[in-house]
Amino acid sequence: MLKTKKMMLLGSGELGKEVLIEAQRLGIETIAVDRYPHAPAMQVAHRSYVIDMLDANRLRYIIEQEQPDLIVPEIEALATSELVKLEDEGFRVIPTARAARLTMDREGIRRLAAEKLGLRTAGYRFADTYEQFVQAVKETGFPCVIKPLMSSSGKGQSVCRAESDIEKCWNIAMEGGRVQNGRVIIEEFIRFQSEITLLTVRSVSGTSFCAPIGHIQESGDYIESWQPHAMTQQQFDEAKHIAKTITDELGGYGLFGVELFLTDDGVYFSEVSPRPHDTGLVTLVTQNLSEFAIHVRAILGYPIPEIVLLTSGASRPLKAEREYEDYSVNGVEEALSVPNTQVRIFGKPVTKKGRRMAVALSTAASAEEARVRAKQALDSLYIEGE
16 A cells, blocks of 8 residues: 555645645645535545644644644635644644734734835835734725624625725725624735735755746636736836845744835735745646645655756636526636636535636737637636526
């Protein structure tokens, strides 16, 4: 019988599914954990568990029962304080338990970046109550960006453009945050030329970077990404410096998604995820190693000698417009008729309004042409349900 390492994935969405597929290609035994049954990664894992991911006792129980060699957090809402204790007891958390704790809390990572590391960020304030929130918004000025401290895929984010928006933005943050009645961050609105994801990997081979990925977001969730994104050499050097500074501080091995704003004044740090990034789905068709393959190689301690951009590409996610218990993703044949295009259907058990259900991935001689193809493919896809 093959002797192998055991990987436990905490969070089992479409990104985690790709991670487990790559791990299994290298002979790893995989376990998927999430808060709902039949999550995408559970469909490919050797075993799976459904638990309240914020329940520290339940999380500890399954980790002690399974004794994984690698614990790989893939979502924000976790009992991260328990992961810190488990790491102290000898379990290996990717990239580190401290990184998981800090980056799953927007306050922790923002204070680390701005106050300890001195990186350029938007101005920010925090609020625990509606009264504090109103005061912080007025002090920050309009427009400003409102985010819950803990959320996923941009849920709960909004732009407060006037005093009349204040109550609505507060309600959006409360409804979208993974922890109800939680703390809110109020950010200065940065007028940027563009925003990018710089996928950064720490491995036995050192720190490496993928070609920059441009992306467009609505309410904090991406609706399009493309690679490469055009940057000046000065911008790219500054972006790499920021990404290396923050990932060196977080430590450990693995891939990090570093989000940055490109402005007339230079490059601003926005956020960092210590795991594959949703905008990086495009690397499934553009690179010699996808972000998922890179992540798995790095955390297993394998070398990553070179990351090569093979072609330009773009991605467009298909989002559900309403909730269905039973549904189908249609128009796949038409979408696949677009040249150099792939479609990935995530297999989520039910739809919810705004939930990503599939993605169209296209390549071309230029990022601009790939974006056109990905949009054409996306326009062919639609969801039907009951």
